[in-house]
Amino acid sequence: MNVKRIVAKTSREAMRQLREVLGPDAVILSNRAVDGGVEVLAIPAEDIAAMAPPVVDMPTATATPAAAQRPREAVADVQSEPLPEVTFKRRLVERVALPSQDGAQLAKSVISEIKMMQSRLENQLADLAWRDLPGRDPSGATLMRDMLAAGFSATLARELLDSLPRGEERSDAEQAQVWMRNTLMKRLQVMQNETDMLDAGGVFALMGPTGSGKTTTTAKLAARFVVRHGAGKLALLTTDSYRIGGHEQLRIYGKILGVTVHAVRDAADLRIALKELRNKHTVLIDTVGMSQRDQAVAEQVEMLCQAEHPIKRLLLLNATSHGDTLDEVVRAYQSRGLDGCILSKVDEAASLGPALDCAIRHQLNVHYLATGQRVPEDLHLANRQYLIHRAFKTRTLSSPWQLDDSELAFALSGQPTQHRESAVSHG
Structure with a gap:
């Protein structure tokens, strides 16, 4: 042996x-x-x-009853x-x-x-x-506690803990926190300058679940394009033929901006519309909202991919959603790739940790932050430093979700246990 x-x-x-x-x-x-x-x-x-x-083979019929x-x-x-x-x-x-x-x-x-x-x-x-983590590695325990309290996943927190530099920095909790925030800022991808996006133009499709703010965000982006290139260079499309009057909201925004709005139902309509609008500098597509668990999500993605025209897909991530929900949303819409994401309802979110965690782990480029209903004021370019600072600033000691050091050790030791026992029971 x-x-x-x-x-x-x-x-x-x-x-x-x-x-x-x-x-x-x-x-x-x-x-x-x-x-x-x-x-x-x-x-x-x-x-x-x-x-x-x-x-060994079973005894034959000649064996004694006792045997x-x-x-x-x-x-x-x-x-x-x-x-x-x-x-x-x-x-x-x-x-x-x-x-x-x-x-x-x-x-x-x-x-x-x-x-x-x-x-x-x-x-x-x-x-x-x-x-043994708090006594053996106080700075590592502080890192884990702060990340979990801010809404980041245990998976990302463990990754950072494993890569936390050893030596003097590891014995200093304050330096470890600085290292953690700098590492998160490096890993968070954001659009550095919107000039390239606005000047290059093209076709953009805003996708996401129901209620994530696609129509309002489409109007905000349309206003930015109009300011730079004029209303005649922009066209709006909507695929929302499910809701009663679903496209009327976008038509109202289009009328205010002086931009034409077209409704399409399927891939054939989309191809025809894009062919007719090929002289436009920019086309924005407001897609229909549906649950990430709806099989029609895959059909919607395929419709955009079959348009015979390159379409950049931007995913709306609702910052108020739970981390597991955001994970499901990304996995559902990422089947054919994504060109970036927009964090919506940032002003309503108690913590930005789950949304930022999802963007970091799935390597999504954050383009904009939507912070309200005003068009076009409540749309801002993503800023790494602000986002990471905001994620940890909202942490309060009075929160019912706050863990102390002893509870932290108990929670972390239990999470891999549940995962492995589940794997064994299904093996």
């Missing part, structure tokens, strides 16, 4: 080395604290499979036995020795037992790692 011994300073480092040496399916035999860190003993998953002897009855009694004894972790090895040997089990079922059973044992041990290591 090839037993591998790994010693590292922390449990997380030991787990990382274990996966690199033996792979993600390695079986952990034991873990304990030693001088200078943590010791983990593990073996490759292949060694467990090699331990199982060949399955034929013994395997059934053994099965009953094993099934009625409790399931503490300390009995895992003994139960594994007993189940392998039973001739009444089919080979494929036996293999599944052994693999399930191994995965469950591995999951529990990994959960214990993760729990120890996160509970």
